[in-house]
Amino acid sequence: MSTRLANQGRLIDRSKAIKFLFNGKKMAGFEGDSLAASLLANDQMLVGRSFKYHRPRGIVASGAEEPNALINLGDGGYFEPNARATTTETFDGLVAASQNHFPSLEFDVGAINSKLARFLPAGFYYKMFIHPRSFWKHVYEPFIRKSAGLGRAPKDRDLDKYEHYYHHCEVLVVGGGIAGIQAAKSAAASGVRVMLVEQTAHWGGRAVVDGVTIDNTPAEEWVKTAVAQLLKMNNVVIRNRTQGSGVYDHGYALGYERVADHTPRDGRPRHRLWRIRCKKIIAATGAIERPLSFAGNDIPGVMLAAAVRDYVVNYGVSPGDRTVVVTNNDDAYRTAIVLKDAGLDIPLIIDARPKGGGILMDRAIAAGIRVETGRGIAKVKGGKRVTGVSICSQAGEGAELEEISCDVVAMSGGWSPVVHLWSHCGGKLLWDEDQAMFCPDPDHPPLGIDGESVVRVVGVANGHLGSAAGLLDANEQGSVAAVMAGGKVKKLKVLDCDDFVENAILPVWLMPQGANYGLRSKSWLDFQNDVKVSDVQLAAQEGFESVEHVKRYTTLGMATDQGKLSNINGLAILSDSLNMNIPDVGTTTFRPPYTPISMASLAGEARADLFQPIRKTPMHDWHDSNGADWEPVGGWRRVYAYVDPGETTKQAVNREVLNTRKNLGFLDASTLGKIIVKGPDAGKFLDMMYTNMMSNLKVGRCRYGLMCSENGFLSDDGVVARVDDVTWLCHTTSGGADRIHAHMEEWLQTEWWNWQVWIVNLTEQLVQIAVVGPHSRKVLEKLGGMDVSPDELPFMTWTDGNIGGIPCRAYRISFSGELSYEIAVPANQGLEFWEMLIEAGTEFGAMPYGTECLHVMRAEKGFIMIGDETDGTVIPQDLGLNWAISKKKDDFLGKRAQQRSFMDNADRWQLVGLETLDGSVLEDGAYAISSGKNANGQKNTQGRVTSTYYSPTLKKGIAMGLVHNGPSRMGEVISFTNIGTSPVQAKIVSQIFFDPEGKKQNV
């Protein structure tokens, strides 16, 4: 059993006991524990179930590489799935639950999959779910969706706070082991700004666990002193609990600080995302120990050797009473010695190397530990916990020589440098044959803005497994990076450690070397995703040669640990199966972040109301307190309809339409884009921007204009007013103001930059109110101050003046077919003017109206709406707008494009009105069906509905649509789709349903 030891535990405070819950069971720990350490102290080795076979899973590692110990943390708005127990600090009151099992962790029905393993080989999903095709949608997909994923998704809104922090420095050092600390000291000595981050709560990395001495000082003390020195320096920022998560282009890096994961709800943000800009990045990220591939290596109790001693030294926790150590290198002997010193039983060290280890082996033997060399594990015994191992000759096929009972197997397959940060931005790797590891290739670093290397890797991560060599590397490179980033040359003294030579590692990718299929199919590579040696071999056999393909076919390394333990082992098995060298097969791509980071930290403060600021017109609050039903339009909120008490939104729209047509309506049209184009060449410029001629527009007049892209498609429309000799005011759609402003600037700056034109977006400076309906002139006359008579202000003209004492510009334009004015006033007087209109309009039956009423009225008049009648594939000619395309101009944006044969052609879908025979309202976007079927077996189409409404004026459904050769087919009846029921018959008619002569607007 695993238990708390009476001594050791450098990170825990035994005077501070804490209580927590795991699967509803009360457990006890100490402050300073990781959750994994606390669980082991409570003899909870079994922590979850694997993804595919639901095999029992125990704690394997002690850090970020842990594949198994994924748990649900917290509840409600504080719930978090897939938290790694090894990187979660235990706190008083913590609530955790294991994942991926039903009904319980101990007894799981999904474990039947394990018995079916031979029917669930690599690529199972691809092979199984392809036939019959119809099963995918209704049987397979719902089933897979239900069983997919490990933790469950949170249901409640996250109640924690998260924030972003922007940081600039010259040198960022990632990793707070001794190499990282020395690199930071070295860089900081040169005077540049340095940031040092460490993902755990503690400094010193492995050296402090393994008892390294630096300059005759224990590493623990050396680290304490060095960190204290760094803290005092003004040019240094250091942060623990902060992971250097990703390296991106041009020296951009992400730091993921877990500020308050261990002190929940203390008012601080839970996570802080550091967005770091630096010149050089030093990755002192250490290495991750590799598992060994032997049968049963996934049984709870089989752990990484270094993790076993971490639990003893750091937390005073023994993972088991009897530990068998199995290794192919010297390092694992340290674990055996630590366990022996702690008074635990080490029945055997199995060393796969024929001659075994060096000095450390001698020490182990001297301590009375039995060592067998040239041996391997044939099979691990046990179910939910290791009960023993059988040993065999490593060179053989697995014939059992001896069985030894134990409850922990501490394995070490060697070490893999953490080269992730080096590789995130393109750094290449070299295979180090002697040490059996991928190291950064110094000749192919990731490059920065100046073509120089951005990332340097130091210490163990750079392949220097010895402390002295690693510190020397860190010292040198810290200084070089700082000087390259602008620091002065200042060398720190070289440090000495009591290193000794270790015996070379023997690469062991399969144990025993000649393991038969039965053993290989029980030798796990990826513990979380259940990928075994036999799966990778099957993939190779089936013709998968690229490591990227094998990864996706077998799901090797696709779990939440992203193959930190499995990738190199899997790669070695693959290269062996393909008879290739490991470097020739290559690695999969390392992508940020290094470990999963919270989505909320990426969002930071940009949530809820702060996600996107809402644009509000000055009358927003008035609308809100008068029944506004809001709709979003281009970042704005516009009123869809003003709903009276007891009224439905639909009834409100109908009331607004009828009232505006009969009496008087006011529309807040402030969101319309208002762009001033001014200068000696403004006319010439606008002639290029619009399909119509704008240069010949007379001062005081208005003209409806169309804008196209250079590809010929209609992009925006609006009324243009000539303000003076050199000034035009261009109205755009509400959603289009910023886009059209940018479009104009782009052409002015990049094509016609010598034209003298000035463009200003005035949209938010002005409130614009549409005063619409038969009584619109009366209400303006009542307020007084401006002659709005037909003679003084005829249709399509404008004038400046004031109304009711407020300075304004009045346009006599109409988007409703009614007598209509649009009055622009300074934004800060907008609300005053609006309220003045509402009050003065009462005697005329005035009502405000919203965008849906606007839509209905424009559709009754057959006016197009950008985004309804247009979708980026429609040219003005399709909409019968040829009258707005100048024949006189040599050039305008889109003119050449519209001359292409397929556009300069009447054989297109063109705009018509549509009237259903039964008066019903067509579905929005409904297709007009034609005869026959297309290549996909779908019915052919001959048009589609672009706008469709119930017209309260005409008391029937009206619609506009694009129909093949539509205008020449007036009176023809065609069928439109109607989802779920039979098609609807509609007659092709003119799109102008109401007042075709335009009498109402021209009075």
Add this chain to the structure above:
Amino acid sequence: MLILNCPYCGMNKDETELSAGGEAHIKRFGPGSSDLDFEEYLFGRTNPKGLHFERWRCSSGCGKWFHAARCTVTLEVFGTYEAQTLEPPQSIKDLITAKRPGWSWREFS
């Protein structure tokens, strides 16, 4: 995330403060041009692996368009310059020649 210096602001800008505008130095073909020329103008882009000239807009800053000469493989930036020109300034061409020998303007893809 790239950093480009806006030649108008004179400031280093993060990629998120800028908007990309595709290949630079594209010659416009309007009415009267052949179908082939027009097609090439509208849709033909070199998309090189290596040296490239791009249009960028300082969209969250001064709003100006400028050009950047950079390597699409190593992300090295050779320089940025104002968009109101038909070719890169000599100083940038010289720097590119020094770093990418054999390069010549308009035959860079």
